[in-house]
Amino acid sequence: MKSNIPVTSLQRLPVYLNYLKTLGGDVKFISSGAIARALGMGEVLVRKDLAYTSAQGRTRVGYVLSELIAALEDYLGCNDIKNAAIIGAGGLGRALLSYGGFGNYGIELVAGFDNDSSKIGGDVAGKPILDIADLDKGIRELGVTLAVICVPVKYAQSVADRLVECGVKAILNFAPALLNVPEGCTVRNIDVAANLAVLYSMS
Amino acid sequence: MKSNIPVTSLQRLPVYLNYLKTLGGDVKFISSGAIARALGMGEVLVRKDLAYTSAQGRTRVGYVLSELIAALEDYLGCNDIKNAAIIGAGGLGRALLSYGGFGNYGIELVAGFDNDSSKIGGDVAGKPILDIADLDKGIRELGVTLAVICVPVKYAQSVADRLVECGVKAILNFAPALLNVPEGCTVRNIDVAANLAVLYSMS
């Protein structure tokens, strides 16, 4: 959808946004050089990345901080509200339901799903836990387009199939499973243990 | 440490390992082509990646599955036991303490740390929750070299500083903060909300 931005650039945009938001209200302008120094990157790369958005720098001055933040938010779709669901209300699923950071990107968590009858009907941080047997109905009725899979690995593929079937466009998968999904749905796996092992191998 | 393997290759090794482990006990050999097809990648890339490990394929046959798994485990250090701690025993921290997947990579979770007196002295999944005031002492005594930061963003940098001070070599950071650490310590941030937003932008 996002024309021709490299994925690597796209992945850096939230990093810029995050950093810019930490700057106090007295900062009005910021240059690509200053951003680059703060983030330990090359300044040309910063300018190129920012150029994919609608941000416009001013020569001799840099970028107007508020405009730059707005451009990044706009590009990342933070102003389009998107509904998301957490599938699996175990420890991780519940932690994510309680996490407030999704709102920064226009993502609204609308429900969790689980198969445990002691959880179904309850809520976490105000978000209802629904019966995973009603996943399809719930996803459709709530207009969910993003999902996070936090179910045990053996259920992950069937959950993904049902999500795709219901029109979910992007899935973040915490189960250590390779999910097979058709074109039109984007999946990303996050394997915390593997990440830590790789970090260790790098050090 | 790992000579000259590209980070991109290194990050794929756990994916191969995971896939290979799902293959039933009746599979004795596997070719790079079969792996590539299953994972949707190019077969030359698979061979190149595997060549960084001690794996040796056999012409006409492929790799001996058990040998290949062993080579990957060896390369990723799954046979060196490394002690890890989770800093912050909120929802996410506790979920990670309960997660059994670390053992696959030779990572042993030895403790959680928190500042909440109602949690200190307790345990999660058999792992003790220690007082974060004693972080330095605990990390040193327990021989922790890997850490996962799950504390609120405002504490993240100071926790990181203390971890580095105590010799922690790799940090996985779930707080949405840019951590400043010296050479010799590797940090990786995981921002679940940003990941989901990027996925959405890609679709």
Added chain:
DNA sequence: TAGATTGTTAATCGATTAACAATC
């Protein structure tokens, strides 16, 4: 043998960096 597969060398592709003109 013919065919399948590995491992490596060369070619391609894409992302990052360097150079620089434009501008205020």
Added chain:
DNA sequence: TAGATTGTTAATCGATTAACAATC
């Protein structure tokens, strides 16, 4: 004006892919 900064074009670098010799 001089200097700082953007945005873009060209060069470099690194990772992926293609080609192919070796082998069983």
